[in-house]
Every structure is written in C-alpha cells, then in structure tokens.
Amino acid sequence: MSARGVAAALLGALVMFSVVSREDTGAALQGEARVRAAPLDNPSGTRPGLAPVTSAGDRAEAVRLIRRLAVAPMGSKAGYSRARFGRNWADTATGVPxxxxxCRTRDDLLARDGEKVRYRSGSDCVVVAMELRDPYTGRTIRWSRKRADEVQVDHVIPLSYEWRMGARRWSAAKRARIxxxxxxxxPVEGDVNEAKGGLGPARWLPPRRKVRCAYAVRFAQVALKYDLPVTRADKAAMLAQCR
Known part of the structure; x- marks a missing residue:
C-alpha cells in the first residue's frame, strides 16, 4: 500500500473511532436521521426523541406503569428557585448518564436529539447548529446559537412541580441529578416549552396528540425513578392518554 493509502486508512480508523465514541455518549451522527425511541424502550433516556406508543401491548404496559405512581396533594411553591437544583446545565451531577x-448538560441533549449537528471549532461538546424534529409539535427546526431560545431543553417534570411535590426535602445532590x-x-420548540411552564399533565400535554401517551410514560418513568408523587388529577390525565 502507498504512503497515501496508509494515511487514508489511518484517517478512516480515527473517524470511525470518533463516531463510535460520540455515539456512546449520546451524540448525534452527522448527516443521518436519528431513530426516535419510544419511552418504554428507552429507560435510561439516552436514545433520542419521543416516539409514539402505538401497540395494544405497549399501551397496556404504559397503563400498568402509570398506575404505580403515588399520589399526593400539591404543596406550596414557597422557597423555590432554579438555583435549588444546581447551577444551570452544569456538568457536576453524579449518578446519571x-x-x-x-460537556454541559444542554449540549449533551442537543447532540442526543439533533440531526446534522455542528460543533464549535475545536470543540466536541458545544453544539452551534443542528436540525431538531420537535417531539411535542412534529415540526422540524433548523436551529443555530444565533437563535438560542428557539430550542429549549424541557424538564419533562418541571422543576417547580418537583419542588411542590416534595423535592424541597431532598438533598441538593438529588435535586441536581433530576x-x-x-x-x-x-429539546423542544422554545415557545411550546414556555407555554408549558410548571404545569402537570392535567393542565398541559404536547400539542402533537400521537405522542401524548409517550409523554405520560416519560413523566411517570421520571417520577418513579425519583420516588416523586404526582397529583391525583395528573395521574388520571396520564392514564387517560394511554387507554
């Protein structure tokens, strides 16, 4: 093999290693459509998107999952602030993927869900542009950091909701984890995220009806993982989406 051929082979191996390494940490594969994951098949949350729950068997499993949720009345928002859950998108939590x-958490999530992801020159963390198929609306957003708020990273269970349902009594480390x-x-369309605010499923659901059961499942998965109760009305609304 010529020197040029050897160099090309080495470069190919390095590129393959880079792709595998980035994929292992949840980053987007450049120029390839990401396969959306249904929440029942994505218990770690490291696969992208929010695919609908469609089969009768999966919907029955979703109902069983939601029925496991504890219920409690919603408490006061007194004392809540974003800072109670750690510095915004800081890479300092432990015990979660x-x-x-x-990399900052926001960049990890943009890389997980984005397509045609571009990074800042000299960085394999900072996402500067991408396409996002918004799971809540179904729209495709061509995003860049010049329009940063056009895509926001939604907390499926809003932080203020968590606080009012018991997170005020958690350790700072547990709040940083969730x-x-x-x-x-x-990652979702910014306007939709702002419309949701701190609301639970009884008062807000994704505009895209076909993912509402999937959204309810994801909400339930987070609540169960962190032993967080939901309101009785929210549990009823979640069950209604999957029956």
Missing amino acids: YARNG ANDPLNLM
Missing part, C-alpha cells in the same frame, strides 16, 4: 463527561438526568430532559 453523561454526568461529568466534560435536573440533569437525560430521562427528564427533552
């Missing part, structure tokens, strides 16, 4: 990998756990995080 992507924790302490050197705030940075990819199971609880979904």
